[in-house]
Amino acid sequence: MPAYVIVTMAIHDPATYKKYTDRTPPIVKRHGGRFLTRGDEVFTAEGAPFTDRMVILEFPSKAHVDAWRNDPDYVEACQFRYASSTARMIVQESSGNTEDPDPRL
Helix, strand or coil: CCEEEEEEEEECCHHHHHHHHHHHHHHHHHCCCEEEEECCCCCCCCCCCCCCEEEEEEECCHHHHHHHHHCHHHHHHHHHHHHHEEEEEEEEECCCCCCCCCCCC
16 A cells, blocks of 8 residues: 655755755655655645745555665754754555545544
C-alpha cells in the first residue's frame, strides 16, 4: 500500500534550509519515494490562511518511509532542517478505502 508523507514547515533560515533540500532528492529516490509537490504555492480554501511551506511525498509503503527516515544520509541532512525550520511531518498509509470510509476517523 502506498504511504504519503506530508510535511509543513516554517523556515527561519533559508540558506541553511537549502543545504537540506539540496541533499534530499537522491535519498528519497533511493528509497522508492517521489515528490508529489515540493514547496509549490498553497491556496487556502477554508480555515485560517496557510503560510508555511508544504511538501508531499509518495512511497511504495510505510516500510519504505521508515527506511528513508532512518537512512544515515537523511539523518545527517535533517540537521540542516532542524537548525533552520520548525516542521510537522505526518505519514498516512493508504488502505484504498475510498468507497465507504469509516466516519469515525
